[in-house]
Amino acid sequence: MGLQLNVVVLSLLLLFTSTTKAEVFDIVAKYQAKADGKTDISTAPIEFKLQGTVMAPADPHFFKDPNWVVFNNIDISHCLEVELLMAKEQQLGARTTALRTNIANHFQLFNFVTNAMIRDITTKDSKQFNVNVLGCKNVTFEHFTVSNPEDSINTDGIHLGRSDGVYIQYSDIKTGDDCISVGDGMKNLHVNGVSCGPGHGISVGSLGKFQGEGPIEGIFIKNCTITGTQNGVRIKSWPASYPGTASDMHFEDIKMDNVGNPILIDQEYCPWNLCNLKMPSKIKLSKISFKNIKGTCSTKEAVKLVCSSSHPCDNVELANIDLTYKGPMDLQHLVVQM
């Protein structure tokens, strides 16, 4: 089922600068595409090219929809490849800190996108998550840059959930919240060659807050550098949670530079003390490894594994960890509650 595109390569050139002029590209009107449910879609790639800077307007009323850059439902079962190829050094949402707080709830959404390559994009000064990936399959982010100030709240770099097969590689994420955050239902995430910081590090979770969260399976974080962040690599779940599972999560070849809590499993995650710590988390964590993690940390605890007392962590492997505390107090090397 899909549109019949009469063009081999569909190139969209958006040349916006700071104006609020938006353009709608209508493939039905312009290219006589048909959504009749019968015609097979072309097997040729669709290329979405963005040249220039797309800047968010200061007035949030400009947005009819609270989200401002959305790729929705590019789920083309007959199409071999959809390429969202955006030209070099683009900025989405460049704004000053003061203006950022006034802008609508916009972030780039990738919903139900299959077989996509997204590269050479900069997202800057987003109000909330810079990128949200939901329901995607086989999507790659390459040479992707996130640039948000350290004090910006809730500005995760790339948030992912309910997707299968996402690759984030050779990218640079500077932000105020998690560089990469992994939500429920995420399967087969491969992160390689990402530098993260400032921000809150690379996180799986927090899990267990909502009923019916999908399992997390196959998270591979490799060859990354984390600098000046609040946390390094962590897995977190709420106490008194709904049940769930997260397994097969591996963190390997990570360089830490002045990082707080470089290795952290926190199943008593309770950021504003608004939870019942007497009831353990019901999220079962299993098959986890932290290997070859080196560098310096800014907190006394270099490795902290706080697992659920009712659903203890299963099969946790730590190997070749070399973290040095840079500070006045002695390093408390290892805190383990399993």
Ligand SMILES: *[C@@H]1O[C@H](CO)[C@@H](O)[C@H](O)[C@H]1NC(C)=O
């Ligand atoms: C995954 O997506 C890429 C495009 O980024 C495509 O070239 C590749 O064939 C896709 N792989 C599969 C298994 O569909």
Ligand SMILES: *[C@@H]1O[C@H](CO)[C@@H](O)[C@H](O)[C@H]1NC(C)=O
């Ligand atoms: C490791 O990451 C760096 C970028 O930080 C990249 O240049 C290099 O190719 C990556 N190594 C592998 C084996 O992918």
